[in-house]
Amino acid sequence: MQSDLDTLSTLRDTTIALLDPSAAEAIPQGVERLMLASDKLPVVLAVVLIIWFGLLFLLFRTDRRITKIERELNATDSD
């Protein structure tokens, strides 16, 4: 069933490419097929995720610093 759909969409793409080569370029491929789905909403998700990863980066770095301070405090307390 899935391969039938694939064959159909390949057939469609080839037909468009033959009839109008400039329109063929407009058929999204690969990552774009995902990003341009549902009126480009995934692009918004990608942007929000990038910001989220940046904030996580700062969070991890700050966390590591606190761990270091705790370790040093523990070391001086046990002296």
Add this chain to the structure above:
Amino acid sequence: MTSSSRDSVLLPPRGGGYRVFTVVVAVWMTTVLCFGVLGKISNLPILEHTARNLYFHVPMWFTLMLGWFVAAYHSLRLLMTRRRIHDVRAEQAALVATVFGVLGITTGIVWSRFTWYTGTDIWWNGDPRQVMVAVQLLICGAYFVLRGALDDERLRARLAAAYALFATMTMPFLTYVLPRRMESLHPGAEGNPAFSQMDIAPEMRWVFYASALGFLMLGWWIYTLRVRVRAAEIAVNERTTWP
């Protein structure tokens, strides 16, 4: 140099007002995120849903600017007073601001690639604002390279402060004045108003203002958090080095 003659960097514990602020930021940003994803938009061709990126991409730059202005203020204070806490504040403000700047340019690259440059392989489109902001981020990055290259704490504080003032001074020109005079993907190019009545729905304006304020507050929270951690780190180091 003994520890008694050095000015202390240890900060007093934060009070209830700070905790209220952090809760406000958390609730505020959650609301902005919901309205940003679900709210009404202009729905223009090409742009489609990516118009929502206005709420997430643009505040990154506001935070970059505010952060570096804070860094410049504390750098100036350091040069005037030589108090070490200003060096700590300047460094952390610059760091948080630069991270937001990197997020701004990365989100911009992804946005343009999948909106205006679909069907091409153009990730870097040479937009004047993009290029100039990349230069600005390199200028900002050099601040940390400079800090890393100097071992003497006092010399590092003074030289870094002088450099931070220079880096902040180039920012308005590279991110605002010059790009507005050239043809660009960005609104406000070639002397146009950045926010015209035509292409932004009135509902979007409020979400955008709320988002800008929200990210500035979030940046401030992260900045103060990092200052407190860095100050505690210095205090602990000195306690172990000079008992």
